[in-house]
Amino acid sequence: xxxxxxxxxxxxxxxxxxxxxxxxxxxxxxxxxxxxxxxxxxxxxxxxxxxxxxxxxxxxxxxxxxxxxxxxxxxxxxxxxxxxxxxxxxxxxxxxxxxxxxxxxxxxxxxxxxxxxxxxxxxxxxxxxxxxxxxxxxxxxxxxxxxxxxxxxxxxxxxxxxxxxxxxxxxxxxxxxxxxxxxxxxxxxxxxxxxxxxxxxxxxxxxxxxxxxxxxxxxxxxxxxxxxxxxxxxxxxxxxxxxxxxxxxxxxxxxxxxxxxxxxxxxxxxxxxxxxxxxxxxxxxxxxxxxxxxxxxxxxxxxxxxxxxxxxxxxxxxxxxxxxxxxxxxxxxxxxxxxxxxxxxxxxxxxxxxxxxxxxxxxxx
Ligand SMILES: [Zn+2]
Ligand SMILES: [Zn+2]
Numbered sequence: 001x002x003x004x005x006x007x008x009x010x011x012x013x014x015x016x017x018x019x020x021x022x023x024x025x026x027x028x029x030x031x032x033x034x035x036x037x038x039x040x041x042x043x044x045x046x047x048x049x050x051x052x053x054x055x056x057x058x059x060x061x062x063x064x065x066x067x068x069x070x071x072x073x074x075x076x077x078x079x080x081x082x083x084x085x086x087x088x089x090x091x092x093x094x095x096x097x098x099x100x101x102x103x104x105x106x107x108x109x110x111x112x113x114x115x116x117x118x119x120x121x122x123x124x125x126x127x128x129x130x131x132x133x134x135x136x137x138x139x140x141x142x143x144x145x146x147x148x149x150x151x152x153x154x155x156x157x158x159x160x161x162x163x164x165x166x167x168x169x170x171x172x173x174x175x176x177x178x179x180x181x182x183x184x185x186x187x188x189x190x191x192x193x194x195x196x197x198x199x200x201x202x203x204x205x206x207x208x209x210x211x212x213x214x215x216x217x218x219x220x221x222x223x224x225x226x227x228x229x230x231x232x233x234x235x236x237x238x239x240x241x242x243x244x245x246x247x248x249x250x251x252x253x254x255x256x257x258x259x260x261x262x263x264x265x266x267x268x269x270x271x272x273x274x275x276x277x278x279x280x281x282x283x284x285x286x287x288x289x290x291x292x293x294x295x296x297x298x299x300x301x302x303x304x305x306x307x308x309x310x311x312x313x314x315x316x317x318x319x320x321x322x323x324x325x326x327x328x329x330x331x332x333x334x335x336x337x338x339x340x341x342x343x344x345x346x347x348x349x350x351x352x353x354x355x356x357x358x359x360x361x362x363x364x365x
Contacts, residue, residue, distance in 0.1 A: 002030070002239045002240060002278075003238055003239060003278040003279050004030060004031055004032070004237055004238070004239060004240050004277040004278040005030055005031065005032045006032050006033065007025070007032050007033060008023035008024055008025050008032070008033035008060065009023045009033075010023075010064065011064070011067070012038070012064050012065070012067065012068035012070075015037075015272070015274060015280045016227065016229045016272045016274060016280070017227050017229070018039055018040070018203050018205075018227075019037050019038075019039055019203075019229060019274065020037065020038040020039070020040075020068055020070065021035050021036070021037055021038075021274070021280075022035075022036045022037075022038060022060075022061065022064045022065060022068070023035055023036075023064075024036055024050075024051035024052070024057045024060050024061055024064075025051075025052075025054075025056050025057055025060055026051065026052045026054075026057065026086050028086065030240060031086065031277055033277065034049060034051050034052065034086045034087065034276055034277060035049065035274070035275065035276050035277065035278075036048065036049050036050050036051055036061065037049070037231060037274055038065060038068070038070050039202045039203035040070060040203060041201075041202075041203045041204045042204070043076055044074035044075060044076040044098075045065075045070050045074045045075045045076065045077075046075070046076065046077035046078070046079065046202040046203065047075055047077070047078050047079070047094070048078075048079045048080075048081065048222065048231055049079070049080060049081055049086075049087040049088075049233070049276055050078055050089065050090040050091055050094060051086065051089050051090050052085055052086050052089040052090075053085060053089035053090060053093070054089070057089065057090065058090060058093070061090060072094065072097070072098070073097065073098055074098070075094050075097075075098050075100045076098065076099075076100050076101065077100055077101045077103060077200075077202065078091045078094050078095065078100050078101070078102050078103070079103045079104075079200065079202070079220070079222065080102065080103070080104045080108065080188060080190070080220075081219060081220050081221065081222075081231070081233030081234070081235075081276060082105070082108075082215065082216040082218050082219040082220065082233055082234065083104075083108055083109055083110045083216055083218050084216065084234070085110075086276075087233065087234075087276060088104075088110070088188045091188040092187065092188045092189060095188075095189070095191070101191045101192055102188055102189065102190045102191050102192070103190065103191070103192045103193075103194060103200060104188070104190040104192075104193055104194075104218065104220065105193065105194060105195075105209070105211055105218040105219065105220040106193045106194060106195050106218075107213075107217045107218035108188075108190055108193060108218045109217075109218060109249075110187055110188070157247070157331065157334070157335070157338075158246070158247070158338065158359075159246075159315070159316035159317075159334065159338050159358065159359045160354060160357045160358035160359050161315060161316070161317060161357070161358040161359075194209045194220070195209070195211065196209060196210060196211035197209065197210075200222065202222070202224075205224055205226065205227070206224075206226075207222045207223060207224050208222070208223045208224075208225065209221075209222060210222065210223050210230075210263075210267075211260075212233075212235040212260040212263075213250060213253075213256040213257070213260060214235065214242075214244060214250075214253060214254070214256045214257025214258070214259075214260045214261070215233075215234050215235060215242040215243065215244065215257065216248070217248055217249055217250045217253075217256075219233060219234070219235055219260075220233065221233055221235055223267060223270070225267075225269050227271075228269045228270050228271035228272065229270070229271070229272055229274065230267060230270045230272070230273045230274065230284060231274045232273050232274065232275045232276070233275070233276045234275075234276050234277070235260060235261075236261075236264070236273060236275060236284070236287050236288065236291065237275045237276070237277055237278055238275055238278040238279060238281050238287070239278060240277075240278075241291050241294055241295075243332065243336060244257055244295075244336050244339045244340075245332075245335050245336065245339060246334075246335045246336065246337070246338030246339035246342060247335050247338075252342070252343065252346055253339050254295065254339045254340060254342070254343040255343055255346065257295070258292055258295060261288040261291055261292050262288070262292065264284050264285055264287075264288035265285045265288065267284060268285070270284045273287070295340070298323055298340055299340055299343065299344060301322055301323060302319055302322065302323070302337075302340060302341065302344065302363060303344075303349075303363050303365050305319060305322040305363075306319075306361075306362065306363035307363075307365075311362065312362050312363055312364070313360045313361065313362040314360065314361065315358050315359065315360055315361075316334050316337055316338050316341060316359060316361070317329075317334050317337075319337050319340075319341060319361065320333045320334045320336075320337040323336070323337055323340070324336075324337075341361045341363075344361070344363055345361065349363060349364060349365055350362060350363045350364060351364065
């Protein structure tokens with residue numbers, strides 16, 4: 001079993017100087033727990049990613065912190081690495097309880113947040129020489145980033161073709177909705193939004209915020225350069241790679257992700273990496289290179305697939321079948337495939353045209 005999938009450990013553990021890991025229960029495909037990191041100082045406790053909004057997770061958080069002599073009521077800061085519910089779930093509840101600061105990246109935005117103004121919506125640039133042929137993508141992305149933000153699956157997908165079947169949508173909904181409808185769920189309202197390079201005091205030490213867009217536009221890692229500790233969120237996980245969605249407000253999610261990974265090579269002071277799922281590891285540049293190579297291989301697979309079909313041209317769901325095993329086929333796989341095809345298009349290695357409402361990508365290499 002992959003380590004990200006294992007059920008949570010019940011005991012808190014010091015995984016880096018002054019950093020205590022508490023594993024919290026969750027159940028999403030491929031993920032059996034989420035790591036919450038606690039750092040104590042004279043004023044109280046800072047937590048990073050306090051788990052999903054379920055009563056089971058809340059109980060586990062209280063119990064395990066309490067057992068480690070870190071009572072929840074002493075929490076003064078919650079850092080949320082990114083806008084996925086397994087990371088922000090309990091943040092607002094802790095803020096309500098203790099008045100803790102909630103720290104996120106400047107771009108932090110959840111799909112389901114009914115309260116915040118849409119301050120994060122990024123305009124999708126439409127070029128002056130706007131061409132109706134290639135406009136399909138920009139139009140769809142604009143719809144995606146427009147005000148009616150529910151879930152990315154409640155509107156037509158940018159690559160066209162038949163909408164995701166209801167059975168799949170239902171499955172997606174039932175996986176996510178129980179979390180969001182739980183009495184415990186409150187959308188996080190960050191009290192401090194930071195940009196890349198901000199200083200965040202945790203445990204009387206200066207940590208730097210490292211913006212790592214890719215998995216989400218608002219993904220934030222934390223670096224303690226003196227102790228060589230890097231909190232990686234979902235940006236780098238020990239044995240699996242994070243989902244790269246083509247349905248985001250980022251113009252180029254895969255390119256952003258690859259650049260965020262390449263940047264890891266500049267942090268040569270890092271001795272230990274603390275991921276949001278799975279165990280700590282030590283080789284930050286090595287793991288970054290592995291994940292970059294994984295995506296380069298996938299781009300190569302798409303290129304080879306195109307080379308073997310008439311016109312070197314396929315639809316997004318057709319390409320998706322070359323990248324994913326049958327059990328993963330469906331809109332999420334298509335979305336990640338779309339991110340890869342758009343990367344090739346933006347690099348000038350592919351073109352897209354709309355045929356009967358569906359995009360067909362030709363990879364020219
Ligand atoms: Zn995530
Ligand atoms: Zn996660």
